[in-house]
Amino acid sequence: MNEKLTKPYDPKETEGRIYKMWEKSGFFNPDNLPERHQLGKPFVIVMPPPNANGDLHAGHSLFITLEDIFTRYYRMKGYRALWIPGADHAGFETQVVYEKQLEKEGRSRFNMEPEDLYREILDFTLANKSNMERQVREMGASCDWSREKFTLDADVVAEVQRTFKKMYDDGLIYRGLRIINWCPKHQTSLSDVETVSEEQRTPFYYFKYGPFEIGTTRPETKFGDKYVTMHPDDVRYKDYQHGQKILLEWINGPVEATVIKDEANDMEMGTGVMTITPYHSQVDFEIAERHNLDGEQIIDWRGRLLPIAGELAGMKIGDAREKIVDKLRSKALVTRVDENYTNVVKKCYKCNTVIEPQVKEQWFVKMKPLAELAIAALDKKELTFIPDHQEKVFRYWMENSIDWNISRQIVWGIPIPAWLCDDCGTSHVELDIAATPKCSKCDKAMRRDADTFDTWFSSGQWPLLVTNYPDGQDFGTYYPTDIMETGHDLVFKWVPRMVIFGLYLSKRVPFHTVYMHGLVNDAQGRKMSKSKGNVISPSQLTDKFGTDALRMALVIGNTPGTDLALSEDKVKGQKHFANKLWNIARFVLDNSAEETAKPRSITPGDEAILKNLRAAVESITAHMDNNRFYLAAEEIYHYIWHEFADKIIEEMKPRLREGDSASPGGSAEDRVDNRQSAQYTLRVILETSVKLLHPFMPFVTEEIWQILREGKSLLMVEPWPQS
């Protein structure tokens, strides 16, 4: 028995050793690949940089597996395969994680100097970054660590700031006083994709407002309301003229209200009449803009009422609601209350705090012209989606894009290279940090904008940044990349931004194919969550069953874009498969030690078996080329176990024994030929099988290859089998 093929297969003993061997070979870097590859084309995948703020979860394992399969397959096919890893500082996300830690320690970021907070989060992130990198290695990722980038690397920061300046100069970024999503807990604005909408039941109040009855769900914002609006075509109110003034009694005394006719009013909604609060509502703000109306802030940044609320000033808005209704009731201004009303509120996607719309000066990206670039690329078929129905979602977002707020009031991020004048509000974009510009209007010294960029602003440029746009050698060689593999939840968050920045900055799409995977759910198909206690940790699974087993379990039966139910049994089954292959290898080696060269003759039966093998190779290769890894994996599994092991090996056993023969009438020489044909055939099938399986189960296949070739070559760079 071959002494290296101990039984059973031991992933723990093997994986670390094999990974070190791969890394030492230098072949993760395509520039070091053998000559065969240097003649090939590049094949490039950019890794969605994992957040450097915690452990890898099952979703990470899935994307690492898929991207590694791509990379290993194309590397074996002779491409200069490059998979560029990264780490994301994950601005707001990480700051939220860190703030939770501060809270536990009884501290708060609002009592800290920004520099100290930044330094603490940096230490925290760097510690997590190396943890994350170790876990990516453990998954067997054959990415080029020499090209790894962190989203806060100095060159990244500088390039992102240059992009901001360029967009500003091109009129694609402006500073505007607009309605933004404000999280009162985290004290920052958020983009629309950083909020979640939730349905809630809330009373719908009807108040007497002069001659009108108005409807609202937010009485607490109504103090300053002095415009009453209705649809211009609403016959019920045809006697009131646009601009008409009406004196009426309101919360804190008499008010002179102005009638505004605007089409934003829904005649079906409530009474068709409402008052507007431009500073705390998107619709109201837009109506005010259209008619050039004024407004004022009613709720402060902490979510408390401002002095306009009179005796209720300083009260949290949640507590103030009933008080205001009581007050209106005492003035006989409440007409009725509908208790069974449901509406939708936006919440902070991290802390679930209700978002307060606020008016604030921020930097915005003008999305329409950029989105049009993306739509054009789609129309020209420069971009394809797997599964293809994701294209519709992408297109919808591009056709309905709204300007993107990129200012965040947090320290953990890339500083916005801008200066502001506190006196007159003038802003100035300046890349030179040492500069201390003066206001062009009032000549006063300007203040550095303390805000940082939304992380999507930098990660949107990721394919460019990791290839060292615009002057780096990699940009010339490896950009545009080939495939962007990421979760389908990012189809309208990250993907469009990469497409847009790619088209805007480099005039080319950053990748031609978007491959989207689904969520990894628990065995019953339920979303994993800490509160449900059904989170499956990948490290536990790999500890128990080996990395190869987890990888295979994540791929088999997992169609692109579809969520996956991951069960321990499934992984266990694949551990059995790895062991099966291991035992096959031992059997073949034990029975073919004497001769591996092509024998004098191959029996017709063996020819048929090899022909069948070639058919399997052809079919599997077709699946790989069509990005149908789930089918390829299943077919390899089936071939190895139920064809190779169950049938071929079993049928060959008699032929392999000394002094035995499948053709008893033959001479001793015939019997040797027959045995050698069998040995050769087994060996060919084993080597081919191991190659086919390598992208999926890299560790066990490489280990077997090392034993087969006595350490003289690496399976990782072997040619993919020909059919």
Next chain:
RNA sequence: GCGCGGUUAGCUCAGUGGUAGAGCAUUCCGUUGACAUCGGAAAGGCCGUAGGUUCGAUCCCUACACCGCGCACCA
């Protein structure tokens, strides 16, 4: 309200215009050398409902039902 996806074996999921597939689970049988992390066999499905197209539909079209997800300025 709009959009997207799903509905196939007990479970998790593939798949195809021409008699339905895998893994796991179940039942029965089988262990002297590759492997019990095994082998052999069996059982199990009017492919969500109703129409339509077709010689033929689980597959294509329409409607509906249910499940999941996403979006939304409904005061």
